[in-house]
Amino acid sequence: GQNIDQPTEMTATEGAIVQINCTYQTSGFNGLFWYQQHAGEAPTFLSYNVLDGLEEKGRFSSFLSRSKGYSYLLLKELQMKDSASYLCAVREVGKLIFGTGTRLQVFP
Amino acid sequence: DAGVIQSPRHEVTEMGQEVTLRCKPISGHDYLFWYRQTMMRGLELLIYFNNNVPIDDSGMPEDRFSAKMPNASFSTLKIQPSEPRDSAVYFCASSSGGHSYNSPLHFGNGTRLTVT
Numbered sequence: 144g145q146n147i148d149q150p151t152e153m154t155a156t157e158g159a160i161v162q163i164n165c166t167y168q169t170s171g172f173n174g175l176f177w178y179q180q181h182a183g184e185a186p187t188f189l190s191y192n193v194l195d196g197l198e199e200k201g202r203f204s205s206f207l208s209r210s211k212g213y214s215y216l217l218l219k220e221l222q223m224k225d226s227a228s229y230l231c232a233v234r235e236v237g238k239l240i241f242g243t244g245t246r247l248q249v250f251p
Numbered sequence: 252d253a254g255v256i257q258s259p260r261h262e263v264t265e266m267g268q269e270v271t272l273r274c275k276p277i278s279g280h281d282y283l284f285w286y287r288q289t290m291m292r293g294l295e296l297l298i299y300f301n302n303n304v305p306i307d308d309s310g311m312p313e314d315r316f317s318a319k320m321p322n323a324s325f326s327t328l329k330i331q332p333s334e335p336r337d338s339a340v341y342f343c344a345s346s347s348g349g350h351s352y353n354s355p356l357h358f359g360n361g362t363r364l365t366v367t
Contacts, residue, residue, distance in 0.1 A: 144292060239296070
């Protein structure tokens with residue numbers, strides 16, 4: 144079966160660092176994606192990992208450990224505009240399966 | 252590129268009516284996906300196509316739901332008859348790929364469906 148787990152909600156302060164974790168159990172694995180979704184909008188692509196290790200892209204970094212079925216998204220220098228839901232998704236061959244998402248609220 | 256285009260943006264209908272949602276993928280993309288999003292269940296994959304052929308429809312809730320992709324630039328998701336529990340935001344997404352699965356999905360703005 145498929146199971147992708149993320150915390151439901153997180154809060155953080157502007158300027159801080161936050162780590163959003165994702166664990167997964169899927170029958171296939173062709174990579175892990177992170178998406179950002181602001182309220183009332185469509186999800187937008189943030190990052191992709193297929194090999195173990197850290198991928199850095201500006202203020203956002205994503206880490207993958209395939210043996211542990213674990214990933215995290217690291218957001219640095221948080222800004223108010225980072226308040227959004229963050230969705231972890233696993234690609235199984237052609238299809239992309241999403242977790243239920245983590246709602247992040249950034250406070251001044 | 253205009254991105255993935257969905258219509259309508261909002262649909263309000265009465266229980267029992269037929270609903271048709273439309274999607275135009277990004278030109279050149281060979282994968283097309285239909286998702287449904289609710290607060291309780293998050294983003295659920297309903298069906299996806301590769302080169303206009305349905306590959307996996309195991310997420311389609313029941314026979315009331317059907318999807319077609321008559322050509323590379325158009326897809327529809329139909330619900331007949333609609334029920335209040337179908338109320339959700341329906342997203343269409345497309346990606347390029349071939350045998351490379353690192354291409355991200357690009358989402359349309361979604362159709363917010365309300366069935367009363």
